[in-house]
Amino acid sequence: GESVGLHLPTLSVQEGDNSIINCAYSNSASDYFIWYKQESGKGPQFIIDIRSNMDKRQGQRVTVLLNKTVKHLSLQIAATQPGDSAVYFCAENSGGSNYKLTFGKGTLLTVNP
Amino acid sequence: ETGVTQTPRHLVMGMTNKKSLKCEQHLGHNAMYWYKQSAKKPLELMFVYNFKEQTENNSVPSRFSPECPNSSHLFLHLHTLQPEDSALYLCASQHKTGSNEQFFGPGTRLTVL
Numbered sequence: 001g002e003s004v005g006l007h008l009p010t011l012s013v014q015e016g017d018n019s020i021i022n023c024a025y026s027n028s029a030s031d032y033f034i035w036y037k038q039e040s041g042k043g044p045q046f047i048i049d050i051r052s053n054m055d056k057r058q059g060q061r062v063t064v065l066l067n068k069t070v071k072h073l074s075l076q077i078a079a080t081q082p083g084d085s086a087v088y089f090c091a092e093n094s095g096g097s098n099y100k101l102t103f104g105k106g107t108l109l110t111v112n113p
Numbered sequence: 114e115t116g117v118t119q120t121p122r123h124l125v126m127g128m129t130n131k132k133s134l135k136c137e138q139h140l141g142h143n144a145m146y147w148y149k150q151s152a153k154k155p156l157e158l159m160f161v162y163n164f165k166e167q168t169e170n171n172s173v174p175s176r177f178s179p180e181c182p183n184s185s186h187l188f189l190h191l192h193t194l195q196p197e198d199s200a201l202y203l204c205a206s207q208h209k210t211g212s213n214e215q216f217f218g219p220g221t222r223l224t225v226l
Contacts (some may be wrong), residue, residue, distance in 0.1 A: 032213050042202050043115065044156070045219030089156070093213060100169065101215065103156040 008040035019077040021107045022030045026071060032093040034101065035064060036073045047075070047088075049095045076111075085111045116140045119204050125224045126194065129206035134189040134221045136204030142216070144209045145187040147179060150201040150220070162187060163209060194225045 013019050023032070031052045036044035048059045050066050050073075057064050057092040063076040073090050087108050117138045126132050136145065149205040161169035162181040176198075178190040198222055201222050205215040 001141045034214070036217075041219070043117070043119075043205075045115065045217070046214045049213065091156075099156060100161065102158075105153065105155050 002053050005110065009105070010108045010110070012112060015079070015080060015082060015111055015113050017080055017112075018082045019075075019084070019109060021075045021077075021088050021090075021109065023073040023075075023092075023104050023106055024071060025073060025092050027092060027094045027102075028068075030092040030094050033064070033066060033073050034093075035062075035073075035090045036091060036103075037063045037084075037086045038089065044089060079111075080111050082111045085109055115216040115218065116212050117204060117206055119202075119218035119221050121221060122174070122219065123222045123224075125226065126191070128194060130194075131190070131192040133191065134202055134204075134223075136187040136189075136206075136218055138185055138204075138206040138216070138218075140206060140216060142206035142208045143184050144207040145181060145184070146205040146207070146215065146221050147189055148203040148205065150203055150215075152200075154173070156203065160189075169192065193222075194223075196225050199223055199225045 005017045015083045034049040035047040037047050038044045048062050048064050050064045055066055061078045077084055087106040089103050089106045091103045093101055120135045143164050145162045149157045149159055152194050158171050159173045160179045165181050180188040199222040203220045204218040207215045
């Protein structure tokens with residue numbers, strides 16, 4: 001079946017370091033990908049998205065890279081801060097509808113001061 | 114704050130109880146969703162409503178009954194639930210003709226005894 005998964009369930013980094021969170025997807029028809037951040041006690045919050053016709057997209061301190069050849073998505077966070085500590089989810093929109101997202105399990109990012 | 118509110122934030126109910134979860138958005142969005150988030154599992158899409166019409170029922174048991182009286186409000190009626198239904202229930206909304214971004218509420222933490 002189609003799935004979105006994460007390579008690592010947890011990631012611990014030092015404050016100021018760069019963080020890289022990875023995600024694998026299996027549906028080659030997926031045309032849109034999103035990264036969400038979920039802090040404790042809150043709902044998921046949109047971080048950045050990317051369409052399948054792009055390889056890279058940058059936001060404020062975050063960069064998403066898409067490698068369609070190996071069906072891999074990554075989120076890079078520059079100069080990680082304690083406030084970045086959260087669970088990060090990737091999600092894909094499988095071809096067709098623009099409203100049905102399939103989510104990965106999530107990676108817990110812990111930033112040590 | 115994302116503009117999507119959910120009440121109650123916490124709910125404890127017995128297996129014979131009937132309760133309802135409420136979601137409200139005033140973002141002008143026309144699509145609303147219910148997701149279930151269990152520990153160590155990906156977010157599971159339950160229901161999708163577009164312009165008040167249900168367009169997706171992701172094989173959800175009938176003990177969960179959604180209602181969308183207008184494009185700003187979404188309910189999830191619960192009856193005769195099982196302990197395995199304990200989870201965080203998240204509501205999201207999206208503007209169908211705009212961005213693919215879904216805005217999530219903070220969720221209702223449900224415990225079924």
